[in-house]
Amino acid sequence: xxxxFSLIFSSIPKLLSGLGLTLELLILxxxxxxxxxxxxxxxxxxxxxxxxxPAVAYIYIFRGTPILVQIFVIYYGLPQFEFIRTGVxxxxxxxxxxxxxxxxxxxxxxxxxxxxxxxxxxxxxxVLEAASALGISKSQRFIYITSPIAIRLSLPAxxxxxxxxxxxxxxxxxxxxxxxxGVARTxxxxxxxxxxxxxxxxxxxxxxxxxxxxxxxLLEIRMSRYLKATAG
Amino acid sequence: xxxxxxWADDFFWGAMVVIRIxxxxxVLSVIIGLIGSAMKxxxxxxxxxxVNAYTVIFRGTPELLVLLxxxxGAAISLTAIVQFFDPTVKFIEIPPFWAGAFAIALIVGAYMxxxxxxxxxxxxxxxxxxxxxxxxxxxxxxxxxxxxxxWRLALPNFGNHMLSLMKDTALISVIGVEEIVFVxxxxxxxxxxxxxxxIIVALIYxxxxxxxxxTVMALEKYANKHLASSR
Numbered sequence: 001x002x003x004x005f006s007l008i009f010s011s012i013p014k015l016l017s018g019l020g021l022t023l024e025l026l027i028l029x030x031x032x033x034x035x036x037x038x039x040x041x042x043x044x045x046x047x048x049x050x051x052x053x054p055a056v057a058y059i060y061i062f063r064g065t066p067i068l069v070q071i072f073v074i075y076y077g078l079p080q081f082e083f084i085r086t087g088v089x090x091x092x093x094x095x096x097x098x099x100x101x102x103x104x105x106x107x108x109x110x111x112x113x114x115x116x117x118x119x120x121x122x123x124x125x126x127v128l129e130a131a132s133a134l135g136i137s138k139s140q141r142f143i144y145i146t147s148p149i150a151i152r153l154s155l156p157a158x159x160x161x162x163x164x165x166x167x168x169x170x171x172x173x174x175x176x177x178x179x180x181x182g183v184a185r186t187x188x189x190x191x192x193x194x195x196x197x198x199x200x201x202x203x204x205x206x207x208x209x210x211x212x213x214x215x216x217x218l219l220e221i222r223m224s225r226y227l228k229a230t231a232g
Numbered sequence: 233x234x235x236x237x238x239w240a241d242d243f244f245w246g247a248m249v250v251i252r253i254x255x256x257x258x259v260l261s262v263i264i265g266l267i268g269s270a271m272k273x274x275x276x277x278x279x280x281x282x283v284n285a286y287t288v289i290f291r292g293t294p295e296l297l298v299l300l301x302x303x304x305g306a307a308i309s310l311t312a313i314v315q316f317f318d319p320t321v322k323f324i325e326i327p328p329f330w331a332g333a334f335a336i337a338l339i340v341g342a343y344m345x346x347x348x349x350x351x352x353x354x355x356x357x358x359x360x361x362x363x364x365x366x367x368x369x370x371x372x373x374x375x376x377x378x379x380x381x382x383w384r385l386a387l388p389n390f391g392n393h394m395l396s397l398m399k400d401t402a403l404i405s406v407i408g409v410e411e412i413v414f415v416x417x418x419x420x421x422x423x424x425x426x427x428x429x430x431i432i433v434a435l436i437y438x439x440x441x442x443x444x445x446x447t448v449m450a451l452e453k454y455a456n457k458h459l460a461s462s463r
Contacts, residue, residue: 064395064437064441064442065437065438065441066400066402068405069402072426072430072433073427076426076430077429077431080426163292166294169294170296174406181294188300192304192308193308194301194308202292209291210292
């Protein structure tokens, strides 16, 4: 058993071609997930039961089941119904790429809304009381006072969730998508040298996770400037 | 609904496999987490560097990739080792159950290490000093003073790790363990009712994760009993 470096160098271009698809999956589903999360959060904290109940059910279902099963239900499961196969959404639901985007977005939406809720609950009550004493309306309070503080508070957890999302995109390889893990699996199937290929891919994923962590770290420092100003 | 009836026993045994993998990798990951956090808090630079590398690697790579690497990699390594002694051996396959349980334990163990480390740091140093003053050995202090106080602090995160461990078990179908996702795949090829079958899988997972969540809630209540009564 030898470690074949020439194989690594020859397969790097192929692996990087899969990186594009991985990033597409990550960026699209993070964005859609974030939008979903904000809506879910607003429903969750609205205080009206007919808005809260669907939001709670959505979060409960998507946090309680594996992403792999969610992808399978959407990609393999939905075509069981005649109306899906003849419906307008079929061109989208037929594509494994969009099925993965849907599953990952729904999943991210459930997790991120809980993270944001933690941020909203972490906002100091005194600040909000001060705002209402100043006569700022409820919606203005939410937009100008709660949101900026809540976003900063939820940044570390959101960073972790984005890293989990990066790792979850690897699951797209199970529905025939050739993103980075998918490409690696085809190369391993041809050459049967799992160590060289899988470790190279693992390093690329780790670099991505590291860059996300550094990026969010910088963002957090920038958003915490006001804390330093009061301390100094 | 008649399609489901024929597959009920397969789903039941599949669920048993899931629970067995969960149990095995939970025990392994707790052991890894305890050893890892002890090494991280040992103060020795070498052990700290080893554990840091371990947690960075296993928290930064996709679970699926770790699983594939361990399953295929271990098979190749083991074959090479055996061929060294007996060149007639063509190929050795690792039991996918153990490869899967071990891979998941390594991943979740990395998270457990960080959680346990934080919890150990949360134990009042005065208690550890008191234990030493009473003449307890390092090991006794660890078992009788640190762990009983640490697990209460670790519990909320520990619960989350248990949930992600349970959800990671779904990946093991990829390497051919006959758990519920695998059963659903087989059932789909026979009945061509994929939605029904995968929704059953989702419901089974939802039931198990609900039970875990409720258990952790009950444990947290039990662990914080002394705080509630003192108020």
